[in-house]
Amino acid sequence: MAFFYLTPDWFFGFDIFLELIFGIIAAFIAYYSFKVYKLCDQKECWLLGLAFSAISLSYFIWPLLNLFSIAGIASRGPLDLAKLPFFVVLSLYAHILFFILGLVTLVYVTFNVKNQRVYTLLASLSVIVVIFSSQPALAFNFVSALLLFYIAIFYGRRFFKNRNERHFLIFFAFVILFLARASLAFSLAHQFPYVINHAGELVAYVLIMVSLIKGLKK
Amino acid sequence: MSKKRNRLEIIHDILKVIRERNGKIKPTHILYKSNLSHSMMEEYLGELIKKGFVVELQEKSGKTYEITGKGNNYLDKYGMIREFTESFGLGGD
Numbered sequence: 001m002a003f004f005y006l007t008p009d010w011f012f013g014f015d016i017f018l019e020l021i022f023g024i025i026a027a028f029i030a031y032y033s034f035k036v037y038k039l040c041d042q043k044e045c046w047l048l049g050l051a052f053s054a055i056s057l058s059y060f061i062w063p064l065l066n067l068f069s070i071a072g073i074a075s076r077g078p079l080d081l082a083k084l085p086f087f088v089v090l091s092l093y094a095h096i097l098f099f100i101l102g103l104v105t106l107v108y109v110t111f112n113v114k115n116q117r118v119y120t121l122l123a124s125l126s127v128i129v130v131i132f133s134s135q136p137a138l139a140f141n142f143v144s145a146l147l148l149f150y151i152a153i154f155y156g157r158r159f160f161k162n163r164n165e166r167h168f169l170i171f172f173a174f175v176i177l178f179l180a181r182a183s184l185a186f187s188l189a190h191q192f193p194y195v196i197n198h199a200g201e202l203v204a205y206v207l208i209m210v211s212l213i214k215g216l217k218k
Numbered sequence: 219m220s221k222k223r224n225r226l227e228i229i230h231d232i233l234k235v236i237r238e239r240n241g242k243i244k245p246t247h248i249l250y251k252s253n254l255s256h257s258m259m260e261e262y263l264g265e266l267i268k269k270g271f272v273v274e275l276q277e278k279s280g281k282t283y284e285i286t287g288k289g290n291n292y293l294d295k296y297g298m299i300r301e302f303t304e305s306f307g308l309g310g311d
Binding site for chain 2 (some may be wrong): 032033036039040041042044045048109110154155158166170211212215216
């Protein structure tokens with residue numbers, strides 16, 4: 001079983017820096033979600049905080065994996081998970097698990113269904129598909145992209161219903177996150193999708209931050 | 219036509235009415251000022267008590283509701299709460 005992304009050598013280091021930035025921005029959103037939850041006691045804010053905390057953790061684990069040369073070695077060929085040290089494999093699965101659970105929680109918040117069984121079904125289906133896939137990297141990117149697609153649809157509908165700049169920024173950010181994640185599916189055969197993914201995610205997280213700061217300044 | 223209020227706005231309106239009455243109010247006044255049906259008002263007051271935004275007091279003249287520090291804090295920071303929840307579509311409809 002192999003898990004790898006093809007990455008250009010010159011990008012090594014930049015990717016780690018960007019992943020840390022994504023983690024910090026996601027942590028900032030989680031912090032504000034919990035802060036607002038403390039003020040208004042709305043469960044959705046707590047769930048949003050939980051979602052971005054999980055996504056943030058996932059981003060902080062990703063550079064660790066890169067430091068352990070998962071991406072570096074991968075540029076020279078597929079990486080066999082069976083030959084990796086146990087803690088690296090564990091970190092890889094933690095990265096996958098946190099990212100998917102974060103996105104599932106976000107999707108659940110946008111569905112506004114308030115039914116824990118729906119949440120557990122969504123979460124377990126998404127995780128099982130990736131963990132038991134013979135191509136976990138492909139399955140991970142496909143499931144993540146699908147979840148991001150549903151989140152983007154939610155924000156798109158909100159924007160077209162009530163057009164304003166901040167709604168557009170969030171909608172556009174999630175469209176970019178979806179496209180960036182979808183592009184990673186091609187990183188198994190080409191080097192550039194990995195760079196495109198990181199550039200796209202940077203733009204998306206900056207847009208989310210701009211929208212958040214604009215709102216908090218009001 | 220006026221826009222339908224979401225949960226956060228209704229909570230804000232109820233707390234504002236209580237604060238405007240020196241922090242203490244009878245349920246009939248809430249009903250009159252908050253523009254809610256009786257059952258909806260009961261539901262919201264139950265939620266506000268559970269969240270610690272108001273306390274129910276039994277006085278000689280009948281039941282009254284008093285806003286707490288947490289309720290006042292909600293009103294003071296409502297702008298931030300609204301903007302944040304709006305950004306992420308957490309209106310609590």
